[in-house]
Amino acid sequence: MAKKKKIRVAVCGMGNMGRCHSDHMLKIDDVELVALYDDFGTPAERFKEEHNLTCNVYSDYDLMLEKETIDAIYICLPPFCHNGQVEKAAKKGIHVFIEKPIALTLERGKSMVKAIEKAGVISQVGYQMRFGNAVNRFLDLVKSGEAGQPMLFSASYECNSLHSDWWRVKEKCGGQLFEQVIHLYDMAQYLMGKAKDCSGRVANLGHKQIPGYTIEDTSIANIVFANGTLGCITGSNCAVKNEWNAKFRIICENLTADFVDQNHATITWTNKNEGSVEIINGTNDVSMMEDVYFINTIKGKNKPFATIKEGFEDLKLVAAVVESSENDGKVVRL
Numbered sequence: 001m002a003k004k005k006k007i008r009v010a011v012c013g014m015g016n017m018g019r020c021h022s023d024h025m026l027k028i029d030d031v032e033l034v035a036l037y038d039d040f041g042t043p044a045e046r047f048k049e050e051h052n053l054t055c056n057v058y059s060d061y062d063l064m065l066e067k068e069t070i071d072a073i074y075i076c077l078p079p080f081c082h083n084g085q086v087e088k089a090a091k092k093g094i095h096v097f098i099e100k101p102i103a104l105t106l107e108r109g110k111s112m113v114k115a116i117e118k119a120g121v122i123s124q125v126g127y128q129m130r131f132g133n134a135v136n137r138f139l140d141l142v143k144s145g146e147a148g149q150p151m152l153f154s155a156s157y158e159c160n161s162l163h164s165d166w167w168r169v170k171e172k173c174g175g176q177l178f179e180q181v182i183h184l185y186d187m188a189q190y191l192m193g194k195a196k197d198c199s200g201r202v203a204n205l206g207h208k209q210i211p212g213y214t215i216e217d218t219s220i221a222n223i224v225f226a227n228g229t230l231g232c233i234t235g236s237n238c239a240v241k242n243e244w245n246a247k248f249r250i251i252c253e254n255l256t257a258d259f260v261d262q263n264h265a266t267i268t269w270t271n272k273n274e275g276s277v278e279i280i281n282g283t284n285d286v287s288m289m290e291d292v293y294f295i296n297t298i299k300g301k302n303k304p305f306a307t308i309k310e311g312f313e314d315l316k317l318v319a320a321v322v323e324s325s326e327n328d329g330k331v332v333r334l
C-alpha cells in the first residue's frame with residue numbers, strides 16, 4: 001500500500017511558542033517536522049537534541065526556504081522580527097500559522113494579508129481561546145437564538161510580570177495591548193462581530209522606574225460594534241503576581257455569561273427560566289486543538305479559521321485604541 005504523504009512542517013522562532021507548537025507537531029499523525037529556524041541557532045539545536053530529531057536546523061530563513069520542501073510553517077517570532085517571512089513563505093505556496101500579534105504596523109499586516117490571499121494559501125493566527133468549551137457553548141446559544149441580542153461585552157486582562165527583555169520595549173512588542181490583551185479584543189470581535197469605532201487610553205502608571213520598560217501597563221477601551229453592541233476592555237500589568245487572568249462577561253437579552261477563561265463560564269438566565277444557571281467546566285486543550293485544526297484545514301477537512309485577515313482586524317483595533325489615546329481619547333472609526 002502506498003505510504004500516506006506527510007505534511008512537512010517548519011517552525012520559525014524556537015522560544016516558548018515555537019517549542020510549544022513543535023511539541024504538538026511531534027504528536028500529530030501525518031505531520032513531519034522537517035526544519036527548525038531561529039536566528040541564534042541554539043534554541044533550535046536544543047529542541048532537536050532534546051527530542052532526538054533528524055530535522056534540519058537553520059539560522060538563515062531564506063536558506064531554509066530554498067533548501068527544504070515545506071507544506072506549512074509556524075511563525076513564532078517576537079513581533080518586531082516580522083520582516084517578510086510570511087510573504088516569502090506564501091509566495092512559495094506554504095501555508096502559514098502565525099502567532100499573534102501578526103505585526104506591529106498596519107503596513108506589515110496589510111502586506112501579509114495581501115501575500116496570503118494572492119498565493120491562496122491557508123493561514124491561521126494563534127487565537128487558541130476560540131477553541132474553549134465555554135466559548136463554543138456560548139456561540140451555540142447565540143446561533144440558536146436562545147441567548148437573544150448581545151448587549152454588553154466587558155473584559156479584563158490582568159497580570160504582573162516583566163516577561164522577556166523584548167516584551168518591555170515599545171518598538172519591539174508594541175505594548176501589552178498588542179501582545180496580550182489582543183486575545184480579548186479577538187474574543188470581542190469573534191463573538192460580537194466587527195468593531196465600528198473605539199476610544200481608549202493607555203498609560204505606564206506602575207513601571208516608570210523600571211529601566212527600559214517603555215510599554216503601557218494600564219489600558220482601557222470603549223468599543224462600539226457594527227451590530228450596536230457596546231464593549232469595554234481593560235488591561236493591566238500591575239495586578240496579582242504569577243497570575244494571568246483573561247476574564248470576560250457578556251450580557252445578552254436572555255442571559256449573562258461570566259467567563260473565567262475560555263473553558264470555564266457561568267451562564268445565568270435572565271429571561272426564560274430566570275435565575276437558572278449553567279456551569280461550564282471544560283477541559284479542552286485549546287493549544288493542541290488549534291494546531292490539530294490548522295493541520296486538518298491543510299488536509300481539506302476544515303474551513304480556514306482565525307485567518308490572517310481576522311488577525312489584521314484585531315491589529316487595526318488595538319492600533320486604533322493607541323491612536324485614540326495619543327489624541328486625548330478621541331473616537332477612532334475603523
Ligand SMILES: NC(=O)c1ccc[n+]([C@@H]2O[C@H](COP(=O)([O-])OP(=O)(O)OC[C@H]3O[C@@H](n4cnc5c(N)ncnc54)[C@H](O)[C@@H]3O)[C@@H](O)[C@H]2O)c1
Nearest residue numbers: 013014015016017038039043076077078079081099100126
Ligand atoms: N498564543 C499565545 O497565547 C501566546 C503566548 C506567548 C507568546 N505568544 C506570541 O508568540 C510570539 C513569540 O513569543 P515567545 O514567547 O515564544 O518569544 P520568545 O522570546 O520565547 O522566543 C522568541 C524566539 O525567537 C528567536 N528570535 C528572536 N529574534 C529573531 C529573529 N530576528 N529571527 C529569528 N529568530 C529570532 C529567539 O532566539 C527566541 O528563540 C510573540 O508574538 C508572542 O506574542 C503567543
